Amino acid sequence: MTAASLTFNPYDYDFHDDPYAMYRQLREESPLYYNPELKFWALSRHADVTAAFRDSKRLSSANGVSLDPAAYGPHAHKTMSFLAMDDPRHMRMRQLVSRGFTPRRVNELEDRILELTDRYLDPALASGEFDWITEFAGKLPMDVISELMGVPEPDRAELRRLADLVVHREDGVQDVPVAAMESSLQLVVYYADMLAERRKKPTDDLTSALLEAEIDGDRLTDDEIIGFMFLMVVAGNETTTKLLGNALYWGSRNPDEVRPVLDEPEHVTDWVEETLRYDTSSQIVARTAAVDLDYYGQTIPAGDKVLILIGSANRDSDAFEDADEFRIGRDSSTKIASFGGGTHFCLGAHMARLEAKIALTRFADKVREFDVDESGAERVHSTNVRGFAKLPVKVQVRGA
Secondary structure, three states, rough: OOOOOOOOOOOHHHHHHHHHHHHHHHHHHHHEEEEEOOOEEOOHHHHHHHHHHHOOOOEEOOOOOOOOHOOOOOOOHHHHHHHHOOOOHHHHHHHHHHHHHOOOHHHHHHHHHHHHHHHHHHHHHHHEEEEHHHHHHHOHHHHHHHHHHHOOOHHHHHHHHHHHHHOOOOOOOOOOOOOHHHHHHHHHHHHHHHHHHHOOOOOOOOOHHHHEEEOOOEEOOHHHHHHHHHHHHHHHHHHHHHHHHHHHHHHOOHHHHHHHHHHHHHHHHHHHHHHHHHOOOEEEEEEEEOOOOEEEEEEEOOOOOOEEEHHOOOOOOOOOOOEEEEEEOOOOOOOOOOOOOHHHOOOOOOHHHHHHHHHHHHHHHEEEEEEEHHOOOEEOOOOEEOOEEEEEEEEEEEEO
Protein backbone atom coordinates (compact mmCIF):
# COMPACT_ATOMS: atom_id res chain seq x y z
CA MET A 1 0.00 0.00 0.00
CA THR A 2 1.02 3.62 -0.43
CA ALA A 3 3.14 4.74 2.50
CA ALA A 4 1.49 7.60 4.39
CA SER A 5 4.82 9.43 4.62
CA LEU A 6 5.06 9.77 0.84
CA THR A 7 3.71 12.75 -1.06
CA PHE A 8 4.84 12.62 -4.66
CA ASN A 9 3.70 15.60 -6.74
CA PRO A 10 5.43 16.41 -10.08
CA TYR A 11 4.16 20.01 -9.80
CA ASP A 12 6.23 20.54 -6.65
CA TYR A 13 9.32 22.27 -7.99
CA ASP A 14 11.26 21.68 -4.78
CA PHE A 15 11.01 18.02 -5.76
CA HIS A 16 12.54 18.81 -9.16
CA ASP A 17 15.65 20.28 -7.53
CA ASP A 18 16.59 16.73 -6.53
CA PRO A 19 13.97 14.06 -7.31
CA TYR A 20 16.14 11.05 -6.70
CA ALA A 21 15.65 10.79 -2.94
CA MET A 22 11.90 10.66 -3.56
CA TYR A 23 12.35 8.09 -6.31
CA ARG A 24 14.39 5.91 -3.97
CA GLN A 25 11.68 6.14 -1.34
CA LEU A 26 9.02 5.24 -3.88
CA ARG A 27 10.95 2.20 -5.08
CA GLU A 28 11.55 0.96 -1.55
CA GLU A 29 8.26 1.83 0.18
CA SER A 30 5.66 2.26 -2.51
CA PRO A 31 6.62 0.91 -5.95
CA LEU A 32 3.00 1.47 -6.97
CA TYR A 33 2.13 4.94 -5.73
CA TYR A 34 -1.26 6.66 -5.85
CA ASN A 35 -1.84 10.40 -5.54
CA PRO A 36 -5.50 10.88 -4.54
CA GLU A 37 -5.45 14.63 -5.11
CA LEU A 38 -4.15 14.56 -8.68
CA LYS A 39 -5.57 11.09 -9.31
CA PHE A 40 -2.60 9.35 -10.86
CA TRP A 41 -0.65 6.17 -10.21
CA ALA A 42 3.14 5.94 -10.59
CA LEU A 43 5.53 3.10 -11.38
CA SER A 44 9.09 3.65 -10.16
CA ARG A 45 11.08 0.39 -10.39
CA HIS A 46 13.23 -0.38 -13.44
CA ALA A 47 11.54 -3.71 -14.10
CA ASP A 48 8.06 -2.14 -13.96
CA VAL A 49 9.02 0.89 -16.06
CA THR A 50 10.63 -1.12 -18.85
CA ALA A 51 7.75 -3.61 -18.82
CA ALA A 52 5.27 -0.72 -19.00
CA PHE A 53 6.95 0.63 -22.12
CA ARG A 54 6.51 -2.76 -23.77
CA ASP A 55 2.90 -3.10 -22.60
CA SER A 56 1.43 -0.66 -25.12
CA LYS A 57 -1.94 -2.45 -25.38
CA ARG A 58 -2.82 -2.29 -21.69
CA LEU A 59 -1.08 1.04 -21.07
CA SER A 60 -2.48 3.37 -23.72
CA SER A 61 -0.82 6.49 -25.14
CA ALA A 62 -4.00 7.72 -26.83
CA ASN A 63 -4.61 10.45 -24.23
CA GLY A 64 -1.09 11.78 -24.47
CA VAL A 65 2.06 11.57 -22.38
CA SER A 66 1.64 14.60 -20.09
CA LEU A 67 -0.02 14.92 -16.72
CA ASP A 68 -1.12 18.49 -17.56
CA PRO A 69 -4.94 18.51 -17.94
CA ALA A 70 -4.86 20.75 -21.03
CA ALA A 71 -2.41 18.39 -22.75
CA TYR A 72 -4.24 15.19 -21.78
CA GLY A 73 -7.18 13.66 -23.60
CA PRO A 74 -8.38 12.39 -27.00
CA HIS A 75 -6.97 15.41 -28.88
CA ALA A 76 -3.43 15.16 -27.48
CA HIS A 77 -2.15 13.86 -30.82
CA LYS A 78 -2.65 17.30 -32.36
CA THR A 79 0.44 18.56 -30.55
CA MET A 80 2.19 15.35 -29.52
CA SER A 81 1.80 13.59 -32.86
CA PHE A 82 2.18 9.79 -32.76
CA LEU A 83 3.42 9.91 -29.14
CA ALA A 84 -0.27 10.27 -28.32
CA MET A 85 -1.50 7.37 -30.44
CA ASP A 86 -1.91 3.63 -30.09
CA ASP A 87 -1.39 1.02 -32.78
CA PRO A 88 -2.39 0.62 -35.54
CA ARG A 89 -2.78 4.39 -35.86
CA HIS A 90 0.56 4.99 -34.18
CA MET A 91 2.43 2.49 -36.34
CA ARG A 92 0.93 3.84 -39.57
CA MET A 93 2.11 7.37 -38.84
CA ARG A 94 5.47 6.26 -37.47
CA GLN A 95 6.18 4.28 -40.62
CA LEU A 96 5.20 7.19 -42.85
CA VAL A 97 7.30 9.67 -40.87
CA SER A 98 10.22 7.24 -40.99
CA ARG A 99 10.18 7.43 -44.79
CA GLY A 100 11.39 11.02 -44.45
CA PHE A 101 13.11 11.04 -41.06
CA THR A 102 15.66 8.38 -41.89
CA PRO A 103 19.00 7.55 -40.18
CA ARG A 104 20.69 8.42 -43.48
CA ARG A 105 19.14 11.90 -43.49
CA VAL A 106 20.26 12.44 -39.89
CA ASN A 107 23.78 11.16 -40.58
CA GLU A 108 24.07 13.50 -43.55
CA LEU A 109 23.75 16.36 -41.04
CA GLU A 110 26.96 15.37 -39.23
CA ASP A 111 29.18 17.92 -40.98
CA ARG A 112 26.58 20.65 -40.50
CA ILE A 113 26.22 19.79 -36.79
CA LEU A 114 29.99 20.11 -36.45
CA GLU A 115 29.92 23.47 -38.25
CA LEU A 116 27.12 24.79 -36.03
CA THR A 117 28.90 23.48 -32.93
CA ASP A 118 32.06 25.43 -33.76
CA ARG A 119 30.04 28.52 -34.68
CA TYR A 120 28.59 28.78 -31.18
CA LEU A 121 31.29 27.08 -29.12
CA ASP A 122 34.39 28.95 -30.31
CA PRO A 123 33.32 32.49 -29.33
CA ALA A 124 31.90 31.21 -26.05
CA LEU A 125 35.17 29.47 -25.14
CA ALA A 126 37.17 32.53 -26.17
CA SER A 127 35.37 34.55 -23.48
CA GLY A 128 36.55 32.15 -20.75
CA GLU A 129 33.31 32.49 -18.78
CA PHE A 130 29.85 32.12 -20.29
CA ASP A 131 26.40 30.62 -19.85
CA TRP A 132 26.51 27.13 -21.37
CA ILE A 133 22.77 27.11 -22.05
CA THR A 134 22.33 30.62 -23.43
CA GLU A 135 25.45 30.65 -25.56
CA PHE A 136 25.60 27.04 -26.72
CA ALA A 137 23.35 24.22 -25.53
CA GLY A 138 20.17 26.24 -26.02
CA LYS A 139 21.11 27.12 -29.59
CA LEU A 140 22.59 24.00 -31.16
CA PRO A 141 19.71 21.46 -30.94
CA MET A 142 17.09 23.89 -32.22
CA ASP A 143 19.33 24.91 -35.11
CA VAL A 144 19.95 21.27 -36.02
CA ILE A 145 16.23 20.57 -36.09
CA SER A 146 15.60 23.77 -38.05
CA GLU A 147 18.36 22.78 -40.48
CA LEU A 148 16.72 19.39 -40.90
CA MET A 149 13.27 20.88 -41.53
CA GLY A 150 14.45 23.79 -43.65
CA VAL A 151 13.69 26.71 -41.35
CA PRO A 152 15.47 29.88 -42.55
CA GLU A 153 18.29 31.01 -40.24
CA PRO A 154 16.74 34.45 -39.47
CA ASP A 155 13.68 32.71 -37.94
CA ARG A 156 15.50 30.27 -35.68
CA ALA A 157 16.08 32.46 -32.63
CA GLU A 158 12.37 33.23 -32.37
CA LEU A 159 11.46 29.55 -32.74
CA ARG A 160 13.90 28.72 -29.92
CA ARG A 161 12.19 31.29 -27.71
CA LEU A 162 8.75 29.86 -28.45
CA ALA A 163 9.93 26.29 -27.87
CA ASP A 164 11.31 27.27 -24.45
CA LEU A 165 7.95 28.76 -23.49
CA VAL A 166 6.06 25.65 -24.58
CA VAL A 167 7.69 23.48 -21.90
CA HIS A 168 7.94 26.13 -19.16
CA ARG A 169 5.65 25.63 -16.17
CA GLU A 170 4.82 28.09 -13.40
CA ASP A 171 4.81 27.65 -9.63
CA GLY A 172 1.32 26.94 -8.33
CA VAL A 173 -0.14 26.29 -11.81
CA GLN A 174 -1.04 22.64 -12.25
CA ASP A 175 -1.65 22.86 -15.97
CA VAL A 176 -0.25 24.33 -19.19
CA PRO A 177 0.17 28.10 -18.62
CA VAL A 178 -1.31 30.63 -21.05
CA ALA A 179 2.12 31.61 -22.42
CA ALA A 180 2.82 28.00 -23.36
CA MET A 181 -0.53 27.68 -25.13
CA GLU A 182 0.05 30.89 -27.07
CA SER A 183 3.57 29.81 -28.05
CA SER A 184 2.28 26.42 -29.18
CA LEU A 185 -0.26 28.11 -31.44
CA GLN A 186 2.40 30.40 -32.94
CA LEU A 187 4.64 27.42 -33.71
CA VAL A 188 1.78 25.52 -35.33
CA VAL A 189 0.89 28.53 -37.49
CA TYR A 190 4.53 28.99 -38.52
CA TYR A 191 4.91 25.35 -39.58
CA ALA A 192 1.57 25.39 -41.39
CA ASP A 193 2.77 28.34 -43.45
CA MET A 194 6.09 26.61 -44.14
CA LEU A 195 4.29 23.47 -45.24
CA ALA A 196 2.12 25.46 -47.64
CA GLU A 197 5.28 26.96 -49.16
CA ARG A 198 6.81 23.51 -49.64
CA ARG A 199 3.70 22.31 -51.47
CA LYS A 200 4.21 25.12 -53.98
CA LYS A 201 8.00 24.78 -54.16
CA PRO A 202 9.49 21.51 -52.82
CA THR A 203 13.07 21.44 -51.53
CA ASP A 204 15.37 18.68 -50.26
CA ASP A 205 14.58 19.18 -46.56
CA LEU A 206 12.60 16.96 -44.18
CA THR A 207 9.44 19.05 -44.58
CA SER A 208 9.29 18.28 -48.29
CA ALA A 209 10.22 14.64 -47.62
CA LEU A 210 7.27 14.30 -45.26
CA LEU A 211 4.97 15.67 -47.94
CA GLU A 212 6.27 13.04 -50.34
CA ALA A 213 6.23 10.14 -47.86
CA GLU A 214 3.92 7.40 -49.12
CA ILE A 215 3.14 3.75 -48.38
CA ASP A 216 0.75 1.98 -50.77
CA GLY A 217 -0.91 5.26 -51.68
CA ASP A 218 -1.26 6.40 -48.06
CA ARG A 219 0.20 9.82 -47.26
CA LEU A 220 0.44 12.05 -44.20
CA THR A 221 -2.13 14.82 -43.88
CA ASP A 222 -1.02 18.40 -43.34
CA ASP A 223 -2.19 18.23 -39.72
CA GLU A 224 -0.15 15.07 -39.15
CA ILE A 225 2.99 16.65 -40.62
CA ILE A 226 2.55 19.83 -38.57
CA GLY A 227 2.01 17.74 -35.44
CA PHE A 228 5.25 15.86 -36.07
CA MET A 229 7.16 19.09 -36.71
CA PHE A 230 5.83 20.50 -33.44
CA LEU A 231 6.89 17.32 -31.66
CA MET A 232 10.40 17.64 -33.09
CA VAL A 233 10.71 21.18 -31.77
CA VAL A 234 9.44 20.41 -28.28
CA ALA A 235 10.76 16.90 -27.67
CA GLY A 236 13.89 16.94 -29.82
CA ASN A 237 15.06 20.44 -29.01
CA GLU A 238 14.37 20.64 -25.29
CA THR A 239 15.58 17.19 -24.30
CA THR A 240 18.88 17.53 -26.17
CA THR A 241 19.52 20.98 -24.72
CA LYS A 242 18.97 19.55 -21.26
CA LEU A 243 21.18 16.53 -22.02
CA LEU A 244 24.07 18.84 -22.91
CA GLY A 245 23.51 20.92 -19.77
CA ASN A 246 23.25 17.89 -17.50
CA ALA A 247 26.43 16.41 -19.00
CA LEU A 248 28.45 19.52 -18.17
CA TYR A 249 26.92 19.89 -14.72
CA TRP A 250 27.64 16.33 -13.61
CA GLY A 251 31.02 16.38 -15.32
CA SER A 252 31.92 19.41 -13.19
CA ARG A 253 30.61 17.71 -10.05
CA ASN A 254 32.65 14.59 -10.83
CA PRO A 255 36.02 15.83 -12.16
CA ASP A 256 37.76 12.49 -11.65
CA GLU A 257 35.21 10.87 -13.94
CA VAL A 258 35.33 13.49 -16.70
CA ARG A 259 39.11 14.00 -16.67
CA PRO A 260 39.86 10.85 -18.74
CA VAL A 261 37.29 12.04 -21.32
CA LEU A 262 38.95 15.44 -21.64
CA ASP A 263 42.30 13.65 -22.05
CA GLU A 264 40.89 11.20 -24.60
CA PRO A 265 37.76 12.63 -26.30
CA GLU A 266 37.04 9.33 -28.04
CA HIS A 267 35.38 8.34 -24.75
CA VAL A 268 32.73 11.07 -25.05
CA THR A 269 30.07 8.49 -25.93
CA ASP A 270 30.49 7.04 -22.43
CA TRP A 271 29.95 10.53 -20.96
CA VAL A 272 26.75 10.92 -22.98
CA GLU A 273 25.40 7.51 -22.00
CA GLU A 274 26.07 7.96 -18.28
CA THR A 275 24.39 11.37 -18.35
CA LEU A 276 21.35 9.83 -20.04
CA ARG A 277 21.19 7.28 -17.25
CA TYR A 278 22.17 9.34 -14.23
CA ASP A 279 20.09 12.46 -14.85
CA THR A 280 17.96 12.02 -17.94
CA SER A 281 16.16 14.95 -19.57
CA SER A 282 12.80 13.18 -19.80
CA GLN A 283 11.94 12.13 -16.28
CA ILE A 284 8.26 11.23 -16.52
CA VAL A 285 5.76 10.14 -19.16
CA ALA A 286 2.06 9.42 -18.73
CA ARG A 287 -0.09 6.56 -19.92
CA THR A 288 -3.75 5.57 -19.43
CA ALA A 289 -4.76 2.17 -18.10
CA ALA A 290 -6.81 0.54 -20.88
CA VAL A 291 -7.89 -2.30 -18.56
CA ASP A 292 -7.67 -3.01 -14.84
CA LEU A 293 -4.00 -3.56 -13.96
CA ASP A 294 -2.71 -5.43 -10.90
CA TYR A 295 0.55 -4.41 -9.22
CA TYR A 296 1.82 -5.28 -5.75
CA GLY A 297 -1.59 -6.34 -4.47
CA GLN A 298 -3.35 -3.22 -5.76
CA THR A 299 -5.47 -2.61 -8.84
CA ILE A 300 -5.19 0.35 -11.17
CA PRO A 301 -8.72 0.81 -12.55
CA ALA A 302 -9.20 1.11 -16.30
CA GLY A 303 -9.20 4.75 -17.35
CA ASP A 304 -6.83 6.00 -14.64
CA LYS A 305 -3.62 7.91 -15.38
CA VAL A 306 -0.33 6.07 -14.87
CA LEU A 307 3.01 7.86 -14.65
CA ILE A 308 6.10 5.99 -15.80
CA LEU A 309 9.05 7.36 -13.81
CA ILE A 310 12.00 7.10 -16.20
CA GLY A 311 14.37 8.98 -13.91
CA SER A 312 13.64 6.56 -11.10
CA ALA A 313 14.17 3.48 -13.26
CA ASN A 314 17.60 4.72 -14.30
CA ARG A 315 18.68 4.95 -10.65
CA ASP A 316 17.33 1.54 -9.58
CA SER A 317 20.09 -0.47 -7.87
CA ASP A 318 18.41 -3.68 -9.01
CA ALA A 319 19.36 -2.72 -12.58
CA PHE A 320 22.55 -0.69 -12.12
CA GLU A 321 25.43 -1.29 -9.71
CA ASP A 322 26.06 1.73 -7.48
CA ALA A 323 23.18 3.41 -9.28
CA ASP A 324 23.49 6.72 -7.43
CA GLU A 325 27.11 7.18 -8.48
CA PHE A 326 28.03 9.06 -11.66
CA ARG A 327 30.41 6.60 -13.28
CA ILE A 328 31.49 7.27 -16.87
CA GLY A 329 32.28 4.06 -18.73
CA ARG A 330 29.75 1.76 -17.13
CA ASP A 331 27.99 -0.56 -19.62
CA SER A 332 24.38 0.53 -19.32
CA SER A 333 23.24 1.65 -22.77
CA THR A 334 21.08 -1.45 -23.28
CA LYS A 335 19.29 -0.95 -19.94
CA ILE A 336 18.68 2.79 -19.70
CA ALA A 337 15.03 3.77 -19.97
CA SER A 338 15.69 7.30 -21.23
CA PHE A 339 14.37 6.73 -24.75
CA GLY A 340 11.44 4.55 -23.76
CA GLY A 341 10.99 1.14 -25.28
CA GLY A 342 8.76 -1.13 -27.27
CA THR A 343 6.68 0.30 -30.09
CA HIS A 344 7.13 3.85 -28.77
CA PHE A 345 10.94 3.79 -28.61
CA CYS A 346 12.11 7.35 -29.31
CA LEU A 347 12.45 7.95 -33.04
CA GLY A 348 14.93 10.75 -32.38
CA ALA A 349 17.29 8.79 -30.12
CA HIS A 350 19.97 8.49 -32.79
CA MET A 351 19.88 12.22 -33.57
CA ALA A 352 20.09 13.19 -29.88
CA ARG A 353 23.07 10.92 -29.31
CA LEU A 354 24.79 12.16 -32.47
CA GLU A 355 24.36 15.82 -31.53
CA ALA A 356 25.58 15.26 -27.98
CA LYS A 357 28.56 13.21 -29.12
CA ILE A 358 29.67 15.85 -31.66
CA ALA A 359 29.11 18.78 -29.28
CA LEU A 360 30.88 17.25 -26.29
CA THR A 361 33.72 15.86 -28.42
CA ARG A 362 34.45 19.36 -29.72
CA PHE A 363 34.25 20.67 -26.17
CA ALA A 364 36.72 18.03 -24.96
CA ASP A 365 39.00 18.71 -27.93
CA LYS A 366 39.26 22.38 -27.00
CA VAL A 367 38.93 22.52 -23.20
CA ARG A 368 41.59 21.49 -20.70
CA GLU A 369 39.53 22.19 -17.56
CA PHE A 370 36.08 23.53 -16.76
CA ASP A 371 34.03 24.40 -13.73
CA VAL A 372 30.32 25.13 -13.30
CA ASP A 373 29.27 28.02 -11.07
CA GLU A 374 26.47 26.26 -9.22
CA SER A 375 25.44 29.44 -7.41
CA GLY A 376 24.35 30.93 -10.74
CA ALA A 377 22.68 27.83 -12.13
CA GLU A 378 18.91 27.87 -12.67
CA ARG A 379 16.77 24.84 -13.36
CA VAL A 380 13.86 24.82 -15.78
CA HIS A 381 10.34 24.64 -14.38
CA SER A 382 8.75 21.60 -15.97
CA THR A 383 6.72 18.64 -14.78
CA ASN A 384 8.63 16.13 -16.87
CA VAL A 385 11.80 17.72 -18.35
CA ARG A 386 14.84 18.03 -16.08
CA GLY A 387 17.69 20.36 -16.85
CA PHE A 388 18.96 23.91 -16.73
CA ALA A 389 17.75 27.26 -17.98
CA LYS A 390 21.09 28.82 -16.98
CA LEU A 391 24.43 27.13 -16.35
CA PRO A 392 27.41 29.50 -15.90
CA VAL A 393 30.71 27.83 -16.73
CA LYS A 394 34.37 28.83 -16.57
CA VAL A 395 36.81 27.13 -18.92
CA GLN A 396 40.53 26.85 -19.55
CA VAL A 397 41.10 26.18 -23.23
CA ARG A 398 43.98 24.11 -24.52
CA GLY A 399 47.07 26.05 -25.45
CA ALA A 400 46.09 29.06 -23.36
